[in-house]
Every structure is written in structure tokens, then in C-alpha cells.
Amino acid sequence: MASLIASPSASRILVLGGTTEAGRLAAALAARREMAAILSLAGRTAEAAPSALPRRIGGFGGIEGLMRWLAAERITAVVDATHPFAARISVNAAAACAALGLPLARLTRPAWTPQPGDRWQEVADARAAALALGAAPRRVFLTVGRLTLDAFTVAPQHRYLVRTIDAPDPPPALPDLTLVTARPPFTAEAETALMREHAVEVLVTKNSGGAATAGKLAAARALGLPVVVIRRPEKPAADTFLTVEAVLAWLEAHRPPP
Structure with a gap:
């Protein structure tokens, strides 16, 4: 497990990462001698992007495990730069920091908002998104991450084009599934071509925000396709x-x- 090495007077910072924003913060912190930081990753993807900071990979063991780690490493501040849908670690970080009296900041990206021409239906979660597709079979472009795919087994009548960074293991029990593994960014032109190739009729996405995966929204707008958008958790x-x-x-x- 990675550990911080710094002078006693340096700030000791934990960055909870896994996003592009976390990588940018890590690069900036690596250049600051007065701030000793470590980047924590959940290990959800097979290959993490390179980091300028020392890294630890894996969970902490809940709130109490995180508290023990923060105390052992003498952390002085925590930055939550996790994905907007990584709700559990954000809850645990807030509870652990409150219990230890540590300052906590969040680095995030703005949520997407509908633009003129968009046909959005916003829903609370993945199961609601699956039900929003309706009873009649449709060709669905599913971009919700591999950990959320099982929610769509309640709607097996659709033909799914699923894109994830890593292949789901095991794959979801969907009878008509085409899997594409790819890592962003994705351009609007490439997304338009992909949707046309697979005759997509509806896009399903989490409201992750950011530019790297916004091309699918522009493509859906240009093609006049409806989009089911899963709202961010509080x-x-x-x-x-x-x-x-x-x-x-x-x-x-x-x-x-x-």
C-alpha cells in the first residue's frame, strides 16, 4: 500500500480519484513541495491512467476503515474528486472527515443540461431508465457503465448496444446484446456514425457531465433521438x-x- 513521504510541516492530502479532474489535480499537486498527496483509486477499471502522485488502489473498508487510514497517514485534508455517480465513497468520506474534524472539498464537473432540440427524459436511477424504455422492443444504446447493466434485465425485449471501458464479467443476462469496449473521449462524429451503424432508436446515459463523453448527446440531438438521462445522486x-x-x-x- 502506498504511503506518504513528506516533511512534518507539509500538508498531507488524500485525493479520492478515478476521474479526469482527479488526474489534473494530481499533476498539479505533484509540483507542490509544500503539499504531500496520495491518489486513491477504487480499482474499478483494469488499467488505471498513469499518475504523477503515489497511488493506493482498492477500498478502505467502510467509514471506520477510512478513518483508521486517515489517522495513520496523518492526513490534513481530503479532496473528493470521484465520479459524480460514486455515491458511497463520497458518503464515507464526508462521515470520516466529520468524525476526525478534517476539511473536505469536492472537485466535480458541471452536469449536462438539455439543449435546444434535445428530447430528454430524466429518471432517478438505472431501473427507472430500463422501465422508461417501454414495452415495445427498441434498439437501445446503453452507456451507463458495466456495474449498472444488471438493472436492464427487467427489460429483456430490447436490442442493446452496450459500451463500457472494460467488458462486464459476468456479462448481463440480456438476450440481444452487442458489446463495445472503448475508452473516451468520443467525438460527436464518431458517435453519430456508431448510432447509425447500429440503427439506434434511443440513448440511455448517466448525467456524468464533462466533454469527454458529451459527443453522444450531440449525436442524439442531430439524429433526433430520445435520450433517457439518469440524474446524479445527491x-x-x-x-x-x-x-x-x-x-x-x-x-x-x-x-x-x-
Whole structure:
């Protein structure tokens, strides 16, 4: 397991990562000698992107496990830069930081919002998205991540085009499934071509936000396709920022006294 090595006067920062934003923050922190940081990844993908910071991979063992780790590493601040749909770790981080009296910030990306010409139906979760597809068979482009696919087994009548970064193991019990594994970014032109190739009739996506996967929304808009959008889960209160620079300023303001 990775451990921080720093002078006693340095800030000791845990970055909960797994996003493009976390990678940018890691690169910025690596250049700051007065801030010793470690990047924590859940290990959900087979190959993590390279990091400028030391990394730890895997869970902490719930709130109490995270508290023990934070105390053992003498962490002075935590930045939650996890995916907008990574609700559990955000809840655990908020509870652990509150119990230990540690400052907590969140680095996130703005949610997508419907644009002129969009045909959105917003739903609360993956099961609601599956039911929103209706009873009649449709050709569905499913971009909700491999851990959410089982929710769609309640709607086996559809023909699914599923895209994930890593192949689901085991695959979901969907009788008509075409799997594509690919890593973003995806352009609107490539997404349009993919949807045309597979005669897609409806897109299902989480509202992850960001530019890397927004091309599918532009493609659906251009093709006049409906989109079922899963709303983001609520996350605990925290100082929330949209840029690395703002988080760095927050960390500077929360540096422990010398």
C-alpha cells in the first residue's frame, strides 16, 4: 500500500480519484513541495491512467476503515474528486472527515443540461431508465457503465448496444446484446456514425457531465433521438469546486500551521 513521504510541516492530502479532474489535480499537486498527496483509486477499471502522485488502489473498508487510514497517514485534508455517480465513497468520506474534524472539498464537473432540440427524459436511477424504455422492443444504446447493466434485465425485449471501458464479467443476462469496449473521449462524429451503424432508436446515459463523453448527446440531438438521462445522486455537503485552481487555493487556505 502506498504511503506518504513528506516533511512534518507539509500538508498531507488524500485525493479520492478515478476521474479526469482527479488526474489534473494530481499533476498539479505533484509540483507542490509544500503539499504531500496520495491518489486513491477504487480499482474499478483494469488499467488505471498513469499518475504523477503515489497511488493506493482498492477500498478502505467502510467509514471506520477510512478513518483508521486517515489517522495513520496523518492526513490534513481530503479532496473528493470521484465520479459524480460514486455515491458511497463520497458518503464515507464526508462521515470520516466529520468524525476526525478534517476539511473536505469536492472537485466535480458541471452536469449536462438539455439543449435546444434535445428530447430528454430524466429518471432517478438505472431501473427507472430500463422501465422508461417501454414495452415495445427498441434498439437501445446503453452507456451507463458495466456495474449498472444488471438493472436492464427487467427489460429483456430490447436490442442493446452496450459500451463500457472494460467488458462486464459476468456479462448481463440480456438476450440481444452487442458489446463495445472503448475508452473516451468520443467525438460527436464518431458517435453519430456508431448510432447509425447500429440503427439506434434511443440513448440511455448517466448525467456524468464533462466533454469527454458529451459527443453522444450531440449525436442524439442531430439524429433526433430520445435520450433517457439518469440524474446524479445527491452527495453530502462539502466545499465544492469546478476547477483545479480553486481546489489548490482551498488547500492553501487549509494548510496546517507550521
